[in-house]
Amino acid sequence: MPGFLQPTTLEEAFALLDGKGETRFLAGGTDLLVLLRLGAISCDNVMDVKRIPELSTLRLTDETLEIGAAWTCNQILAAPEVGSEYAPLRQASAALANSLLRNRATLVGNICNASPGGDMLPACLVLEGSVVAASSRGERTIALKDFFTGVKKNVLKPDEIVLRTVFPRTQGRGTYLKKKRIHGHDLAQVSVAGFYADDGHLRLALGAVAITPLLLDFGVIPAAELPARRTEIIEAVAAAAKPITDVRASREYRLAMGRLFTERIIDGLIDGSLGLAEDRPCTTPAREAVTA
Amino acid sequence: MNTRPIHLTVNNQGYEVLVPEDATLLELLREEIGLTGTKEGCGAGECGACTVILNGKPVNSCLVMALECEGASVRTIEGENADGELSDLQKAFIEHNAFQCGFCTPGMIMSARALLDTNPDPTHDEIKEAMEGNLCRCTGYEAIIAAIEAVGGIQK
Numbered sequence: 001m002p003g004f005l006q007p008t009t010l011e012e013a014f015a016l017l018d019g020k021g022e023t024r025f026l027a028g029g030t031d032l033l034v035l036l037r038l039g040a041i042s043c044d045n046v047m048d049v050k051r052i053p054e055l056s057t058l059r060l061t062d063e064t065l066e067i068g069a070a071w072t073c074n075q076i077l078a079a080p081e082v083g084s085e086y087a088p089l090r091q092a093s094a095a096l097a098n099s100l101l102r103n104r105a106t107l108v109g110n111i112c113n114a115s116p117g118g119d120m121l122p123a124c125l126v127l128e129g130s131v132v133a134a135s136s137r138g139e140r141t142i143a144l145k146d147f148f149t150g151v152k153k154n155v156l157k158p159d160e161i162v163l164r165t166v167f168p169r170t171q172g173r174g175t176y177l178k179k180k181r182i183h184g185h186d187l188a189q190v191s192v193a194g195f196y197a198d199d200g201h202l203r204l205a206l207g208a209v210a211i212t213p214l215l216l217d218f219g220v221i222p223a224a225e226l227p228a229r230r231t232e233i234i235e236a237v238a239a240a241a242k243p244i245t246d247v248r249a250s251r252e253y254r255l256a257m258g259r260l261f262t263e264r265i266i267d268g269l270i271d272g273s274l275g276l277a278e279d280r281p282c283t284t285p286a287r288e289a290v291t292a
Numbered sequence: 293m294n295t296r297p298i299h300l301t302v303n304n305q306g307y308e309v310l311v312p313e314d315a316t317l318l319e320l321l322r323e324e325i326g327l328t329g330t331k332e333g334c335g336a337g338e339c340g341a342c343t344v345i346l347n348g349k350p351v352n353s354c355l356v357m358a359l360e361c362e363g364a365s366v367r368t369i370e371g372e373n374a375d376g377e378l379s380d381l382q383k384a385f386i387e388h389n390a391f392q393c394g395f396c397t398p399g400m401i402m403s404a405r406a407l408l409d410t411n412p413d414p415t416h417d418e419i420k421e422a423m424e425g426n427l428c429r430c431t432g433y434e435a436i437i438a439a440i441e442a443v444g445g446i447q448k
């Protein structure tokens with residue numbers, strides 16, 4: 001097992017990374033510590049990044065919502081800044097694992113872990129999320145649609161620390177639907193997030209149907225045209241999904257449920273039922289909506 | 293493996309202990325401090341037997357590194373009867389037959405305690421949500437929920 005580093009500034013973190021062998025970053029540890037203990041991964045050092053101040057801020061500005069990398073799912077659910085316009089993000093936060101793990105599990109840990117079934121990923125994709133990563137070479141912003149490269153693979157360099165996730169300010173209606181085997185904690189068998197911006201821009205994203213989460217950007221579809229284009233949208237989603245059969249579900253089941261969820265989202269947008277009764281602040285957030 | 297000193301408060305008592313750099317909070321509590329009430333079931337976040345309250349929030353102590361807890365305040369099952377008498381939750385668990393082997397009970401009680409601290413009168417659904425990370429292989433969950441409801445003062 002590795003050594004333990006706990007910098008309190010970014011500069012200290014960069015200095016500690018220099019020449020120390022392989023270092024893995026620790027947020028909530030709910031992926032990292034499980035993998036380390038299983039021996040599935042190894043490293044020379046674990047660096048707890050939660051005491052770096054840049055990772056602890058959550059800000060709503062005129063243009064963006066910025067969520068620091070140390071923010072847990074439960075903290076995001078309790079944050080008044082994360083309003084009902086970010087419903088997919090709220091619902092995914094509430095659907096991840098269970099309330100105990102959500103006290104530790106972070107949004108950025110879920111993103112960096114890059115599991116194709118990670119709950120936050122489809123939600124972040126439809127809300128046009130990006131991450132800001134920093135290293136001794138400087139900062140860069142990476143759109144999440146360009147972030148995931150394979151199962152548990154992403155474009156980060158080993159020395160890049162994600163500081164925050166950034167979403168544009170938006171208005172619209174959206175949701176996150178997750179199918180899982182049991183009522184308790186379980187990764188998604190399949191999941192679908194949808195967001196229909198008030199300007200008519202429609203985005204859908206699917207989890208657990210390919211080696212990375214899938215984003216489908218339909219551009220602007222005026223509300224009056226949604227009924228006529230319903231079938232085309234659903235077929236486009238079905239054609240993009242390339243699931244496999246594994247312990248959680250068969251390929252056929254994933255395809256069928258992915259289609260069903262897509263239909264529910266589009267029909268909810270057409271008949272106006274989607275996104276109207278968003279409950280917040282929520283202790284039992286959108287339970288019916290997330291475990292269909 | 294290197295050891296490092298850590299300072300923390302457990303059940304309102306201050307400790308300064310040397311821990312291996314790779315120890316978990318669970319190992320710190322059980323092996324360094326000697327509080328063996330907190331249990332290890334799976335060691336992987338699945339069962340909740342290791343639940344303790346860390347800075348006011350219930351967490352799986354098997355997935356927290358000990359050195360993360362410098363300066364932290366931790367509450368464990370041993371803090372429930374600190375004054376020599378069983379706590380309200382402990383008594384309610386006995387009254388409602390809410391355990392059999394008892395292995396999950398320390399974790400159950402810590403999750404329930406954290407809930408009641410922030411929400412003294414939780415609904416049935418709020419209790420279910422707060423307890424969803426704590427698994428019991430013997431008792432079933434109705435008796436456990438009933439015990440927590442009784443302390444929350446809810447009429448069944």
Ligand SMILES: Cc1cc2nc3c(=O)[nH]c(=O)nc-3n(C[C@H](O)[C@H](O)[C@H](O)COP(=O)(O)OP(=O)(O)OC[C@H]3O[C@@H](n4cnc5c(N)ncnc54)[C@H](O)[C@@H]3O)c2cc1C
Binds near residue numbers: 049069097163338
């Ligand atoms: C029992 C159990 C049930 C679970 N159920 C679900 C579920 O239903 N849905 C789901 O999506 N996930 C689930 N998970 C997985 C996990 O809880 C989530 O992926 C969680 O969001 C990870 O966040 P974390 O803060 O714990 O990450 P960590 O474990 O701390 O880190 C995860 C990865 O991200 C990297 N990382 C973290 N922070 C940074 C940073 N700032 N910069 C760069 N890299 C970073 C780490 O190095 C590591 O590789 C479950 C896990 C367990 C143990």
Ligand code: FES
Binds near residue numbers: 333337343353354355
């Ligand atoms: S021992 Fe920690 S969750 Fe099972």
Ligand code: FES
Binds near residue numbers: 394397430
């Ligand atoms: S009483 Fe035996 S595991 Fe719960």
